Amino acid sequence: MNTLQQIQERCGNYPDSIAYITQGGALTYGELWRQSTALSAWLIDKLGSSGPPIIVYGHMQVELPVCLLACALAGRAYIPIDESTPYERIDKIIDSSCAALMISAAEAKQENFKSRIPIIDVASIGQIIHDSVDGMSPVSPVPASVKGADNFYIIYTSGSTGDPKGVQISADNLDSFVGWMNTSLPFTEQDVVLNQAPFSFDLSVMNFYPALVGGAALWALNSQLTEQPEEMFSELQDSGLTCWVSTPSFAEVCLMNRIFDDKLLPSLRTFLFCGEQLSAGTVKKLMQRFPNAKVINTYGPTEATVAMTSVVITQEHLAASLLPAGKCKPKSRILIVDSDGKETDEGEQGEIIIAGHGVSKGYLGQDELTEKSFFSIEDEELGVVRAYRTGDIGYIKDGLLYCCGRADSQIKYNGYRIELEEIQFHVEQIEGVKGAAVVPLVRNGKCVLLSAMVVTERKDEEEEQIMRRIKRRLAETLPSYMIPHKIIILDRLPLTQNGKLDAKRLRERLVEEISR
Structure with missing residues (x-):
């Protein structure tokens, strides 16, 4: 089964379990599926079952998971944009993507945008769901949903020309990632998983889809709370978190407060990090504060669907100055090449090349940039697969990838x-x-x-x-x-x-x- 089918099965089997918790409310799995299918039916009726992507605008509102799934169920890729994004940048994304519609879980007024894009506001979302949801089966068929090479989502990242670039992630890419997560780093019905990253940041994918497939509850942390430490720690204390997913920097900020320990979060069993370099100093502090929790480091750019490697950090790793980023996931390859494109010897630094089923098809509407960064390789086991030049410098030792920084102006x-x-x-x-x-x-x-x-x-x-x-x-x-x-x-x-x-x-x- 693909990712959407697994979520559908989970929602049907455990409709009363909590799927998503935010400071503004909560959703059960049954509510998530009924509301998502209701909104997707409306999208298909108004737009058809395929075509340009849909922008989903908001932060951590309870409506956001519904909007994201509704787009995929309607056969449309979604573009997540956080409400903190400047309007000028949003206009560039609208123009670049030729988006058909904006679904807004936050306040978004037409006059704020130069681009003339139709906007469905949060009140309209609620009305659409209310008008459609009564009498619907908890598990409705999803014949129009995205699948295979169809774009599932498009995340816009920083671009060197001043314009953002849209990384296209297909349903196949996402299925590869979620399948790996649920085998190697699974969430279960007993888990409450931190959702700290905004949905416009692909770190959010690390917890969102694997958690829904595994039956866990996602606990979303509003960015406004992070600016009020006392209130944030009070909310965390009542969260019941079992798995912490964030950037290392966010954990470091929390560690500045002495209250951040296993007394605050007694059920916490896993720290899962991605998005930037994890330092030995941060891990040492976490091990002292949370002696019963394991710390997992991962690595991967947006272009490779969140992450491609993982490793549980041990005391032995802490003896070295640089922590490993982990072993490569199945159906993928990591190559280290020199300036001439030749593979380096073990332990020798070079550019990190990522290849496999998780690698994106490229940047939306930017063929020249795509050709510069992406190519295909032929692998004995995998056949012909997509590859991506990360621009990161690293090396492989004893089967583990080590990242040493950037090779260009990207950080x-x-x-x-x-x-x-x-x-x-x-x-x-x-x-x-x-x-x-x-x-x-x-x-x-x-x-x-x-x-x-x-x-x-x-x-x-x-x-x-x-x-x-x-x-x-x-x-x-x-x-x-x-x-x-x-x-x-x-x-x-x-x-x-x-x-x-x-x-x-x-x-x-x-x-x-x-x-x-």
């Missing part, structure tokens, strides 16, 4: 993959900015701070005014996680003898600034 920051050139592009569009460079502060292979080095032509403005103005303008075009924490005003950008930007001197200047 991982707080779990989000960010193109530094995109941030630079938007900084340089601001009035009065003559030149700019975006410089990350990297410690132990992990980006801990983003800065923008800026040369301005407005000499009559105080530096503090310039910094505030730049951040204010960036907030109009970029998500909050892409806005540099520190703005540094320079007289000029340093260059090397070859006329290239002197990255070394910029990094030294950043260290000097934060040391003051």
